[in-house]
Amino acid sequence: MEPPIxxxxxxxxxxxxxxxxxxxxxIDQWNILCxxxxxxxxxxxxxxxxxxxxxxxxxEIAWQVFAGEMSDALIMALKQRCYNDGLSTxxxxxxxxxILHLHRGIGYLAGDPNIKKIEDLIQxxxx
Numbered sequence: 001m002e003p004p005i006x007x008x009x010x011x012x013x014x015x016x017x018x019x020x021x022x023x024x025x026x027i028d029q030w031n032i033l034c035x036x037x038x039x040x041x042x043x044x045x046x047x048x049x050x051x052x053x054x055x056x057x058x059x060e061i062a063w064q065v066f067a068g069e070m071s072d073a074l075i076m077a078l079k080q081r082c083y084n085d086g087l088s089t090x091x092x093x094x095x096x097x098x099i100l101h102l103h104r105g106i107g108y109l110a111g112d113p114n115i116k117k118i119e120d121l122i123q124x125x126x127x
Contacts, residue, residue, distance in 0.1 A: 001072045003063040004094030008034070009055035014103050017110035018059070025118045031065045036121055037105030038098070042077055047085040048100035055099070
Protein backbone atom coordinates (compact mmCIF):
# COMPACT_ATOMS: atom_id res chain seq x y z
CA MET A 1 0.00 0.00 0.00
CA GLU A 2 1.36 3.44 -0.91
CA PRO A 3 2.24 5.64 2.08
CA PRO A 4 0.58 9.06 2.33
CA ILE A 5 3.97 10.72 2.79
CA UNK A 6 7.59 9.70 2.22
CA UNK A 7 9.18 11.71 5.04
CA UNK A 8 7.44 12.94 8.17
CA UNK A 9 8.68 16.24 9.53
CA UNK A 10 8.13 17.37 13.11
CA UNK A 11 7.62 20.89 14.44
CA UNK A 12 10.04 22.36 16.97
CA UNK A 13 7.30 22.21 19.61
CA UNK A 14 6.70 18.56 18.73
CA UNK A 15 10.42 17.84 18.98
CA UNK A 16 10.58 19.45 22.43
CA UNK A 17 7.58 17.39 23.54
CA UNK A 18 9.15 14.21 22.15
CA UNK A 19 12.36 14.94 24.06
CA UNK A 20 10.27 15.19 27.24
CA UNK A 21 8.56 11.88 26.41
CA UNK A 22 11.91 10.23 25.69
CA UNK A 23 13.17 11.35 29.09
CA UNK A 24 10.18 10.15 31.11
CA UNK A 25 9.43 6.91 29.25
CA UNK A 26 13.05 5.94 28.48
CA ILE A 27 11.92 5.16 24.90
CA ASP A 28 14.79 6.58 22.89
CA GLN A 29 13.46 6.20 19.34
CA TRP A 30 11.40 8.96 17.76
CA ASN A 31 9.47 6.54 15.55
CA ILE A 32 8.10 4.49 18.44
CA LEU A 33 6.93 7.57 20.34
CA CYS A 34 5.44 9.00 17.15
CA UNK A 35 3.48 5.79 16.50
CA UNK A 36 2.06 5.97 20.03
CA UNK A 37 1.17 9.62 19.51
CA UNK A 38 -0.46 9.02 16.14
CA UNK A 39 -2.59 6.19 17.52
CA UNK A 40 -3.44 8.25 20.61
CA UNK A 41 -4.87 10.98 18.39
CA UNK A 42 -6.79 8.51 16.23
CA UNK A 43 -8.61 7.36 19.38
CA UNK A 44 -10.09 10.81 19.95
CA UNK A 45 -13.71 11.16 18.80
CA UNK A 46 -13.15 14.58 17.21
CA UNK A 47 -10.92 15.41 14.25
CA UNK A 48 -7.77 17.42 14.92
CA UNK A 49 -8.04 21.17 14.43
CA UNK A 50 -6.96 22.07 10.89
CA UNK A 51 -4.30 24.51 12.05
CA UNK A 52 -1.10 25.16 10.14
CA UNK A 53 1.85 23.39 11.72
CA UNK A 54 5.29 24.85 11.16
CA UNK A 55 7.52 21.85 10.47
CA UNK A 56 10.65 23.67 11.61
CA UNK A 57 12.72 21.19 13.61
CA UNK A 58 15.53 19.01 12.36
CA UNK A 59 13.56 15.84 13.14
CA GLU A 60 12.50 13.98 10.04
CA ILE A 61 11.40 10.36 9.89
CA ALA A 62 11.07 8.23 6.76
CA TRP A 63 7.64 6.61 6.45
CA GLN A 64 9.23 3.14 6.52
CA VAL A 65 10.94 3.95 9.83
CA PHE A 66 7.80 5.54 11.32
CA ALA A 67 5.45 2.75 10.29
CA GLY A 68 7.70 -0.29 10.14
CA GLU A 69 5.81 -3.56 9.81
CA MET A 70 2.60 -1.74 10.73
CA SER A 71 2.65 0.35 7.54
CA ASP A 72 -0.47 -1.06 5.91
CA ALA A 73 -2.41 -1.09 9.18
CA LEU A 74 -1.51 2.56 9.89
CA ILE A 75 -2.47 3.61 6.36
CA MET A 76 -5.80 1.80 6.66
CA ALA A 77 -6.47 3.36 10.08
CA LEU A 78 -5.72 6.83 8.68
CA LYS A 79 -7.94 6.27 5.64
CA GLN A 80 -10.77 4.98 7.81
CA ARG A 81 -10.46 7.96 10.13
CA CYS A 82 -10.53 10.38 7.17
CA TYR A 83 -13.61 8.60 5.82
CA ASN A 84 -15.29 8.74 9.26
CA ASP A 85 -14.50 12.45 9.50
CA GLY A 86 -16.03 13.12 6.08
CA LEU A 87 -12.69 13.86 4.43
CA SER A 88 -11.30 12.57 1.18
CA THR A 89 -8.72 9.82 1.10
CA UNK A 90 -6.59 11.57 -1.50
CA UNK A 91 -2.87 11.50 -0.80
CA UNK A 92 -2.69 15.23 0.04
CA UNK A 93 -5.51 14.95 2.59
CA UNK A 94 -4.00 11.81 4.10
CA UNK A 95 -0.63 13.53 4.42
CA UNK A 96 -2.16 16.59 6.07
CA UNK A 97 -4.26 14.50 8.47
CA UNK A 98 -1.26 12.35 9.38
CA ILE A 99 0.70 15.45 10.42
CA LEU A 100 -2.28 16.89 12.33
CA HIS A 101 -2.98 13.62 14.16
CA LEU A 102 0.70 13.07 14.92
CA HIS A 103 1.20 16.51 16.42
CA ARG A 104 -2.06 16.40 18.36
CA GLY A 105 -1.08 13.01 19.76
CA ILE A 106 2.41 14.20 20.71
CA GLY A 107 0.82 17.10 22.57
CA TYR A 108 -1.64 14.83 24.35
CA LEU A 109 1.04 12.37 25.46
CA ALA A 110 3.50 15.08 26.54
CA GLY A 111 0.77 16.93 28.43
CA ASP A 112 -0.64 13.89 30.21
CA PRO A 113 0.40 14.16 33.88
CA ASN A 114 -0.26 10.42 34.32
CA ILE A 115 2.54 9.43 31.95
CA LYS A 116 5.66 9.08 34.06
CA LYS A 117 7.13 5.84 32.67
CA ILE A 118 6.72 3.40 29.79
CA GLU A 119 4.14 1.36 31.71
CA ASP A 120 1.87 4.40 31.78
CA LEU A 121 1.78 4.37 27.96
CA ILE A 122 0.83 0.71 28.02
CA GLN A 123 -1.90 1.49 30.57
CA UNK A 124 -3.51 3.85 27.99
CA UNK A 125 -4.36 0.81 25.88
CA UNK A 126 -6.49 -0.60 28.70
CA UNK A 127 -8.57 2.57 28.95
